[in-house]
Amino acid sequence: MKNQIIVSLVAVSAAFITGCGTDAHYVETGGNRNIVSVGQINIQDYIQAADTMTGELLASGALGRVKNPPAILAISRIVNNTGNQIDTDLLIKKIRVALLQSGKAVTTTTFGLGGQSEDPLAKQMQQTTHPADFSLSGKIIQLNAGAGDTKQATYSFQLSLTDTQGLAVWEGEKEITKQGTRGGIGF
């Protein structure tokens, strides 16, 4: 009898720890139930900035003005001027994927800033070199403001597409402003 009680208690405890002790759940990435933080860039901000700027870049037709389409893109420096440590690939990778899917541009992974390649093995395997048509550089800036308990942060995502003559043939900027007294869920 005593053993049965102990076994039951262990089973109930295990169920509580594994199942009932958490309210973790999935939400759609970029959806309107994502957490909104004033003090940091959220995933929906990266998605929105990438979406807007990719659309503007594709609409401009700048990538189509190359001799041998699709245009070859090299990724240059993306400066982080925010107060947070961020991985700029959260922005740039989304743009790269979207541009590749558009059929208008491919990104070189064997040629990068300072002669470093993103994929060293691909660099060793490379049999023919394709000079890049464009370099993509940018900056992410954070501007804070506050009044009383209300905090506001504006994140400015800036990108420049530079051709082989050193001319910025396309430039894009997307600003996202968030305001609140603390983090919340939804827009």
Place this chain on the structure above:
Amino acid sequence: MLAAALAVAGCHNSMNSVQNAQQVGQRTMISDQRVISDTGLARKVGVVGINTVTTPGGFLKVQAELLNQTGSLQTFNYRFEWFDLNGMQISDSASAAVAAEINGGESKFISAVAPTEAAKDFRLKLILGK
């Protein structure tokens, strides 16, 4: 009295506007199909009309004119979805619900560019914000 006036002024967020009478640009308006499950939302963020254009890069660009028929500021989210010739939705890795605001009585344009040249149709989703 002053507090009440301030409260009224603070909540009421309407807008007046002016534009040139002889509009030079001609919008190519398209006929649309609407599914309205929230009539309140349709009044707060109503779709007046939609026009499209093909960009220099060959991509479909869609612009929607929205109208807030209420007298107060409304926040909403919108998202464009894209479909190919076969009606299949085009996976768009860089697509998020965009947060936006519209003042009372304001007419506002939102637009988006298709992610590929294969995108021929679209759907605009509007969700009321908090």
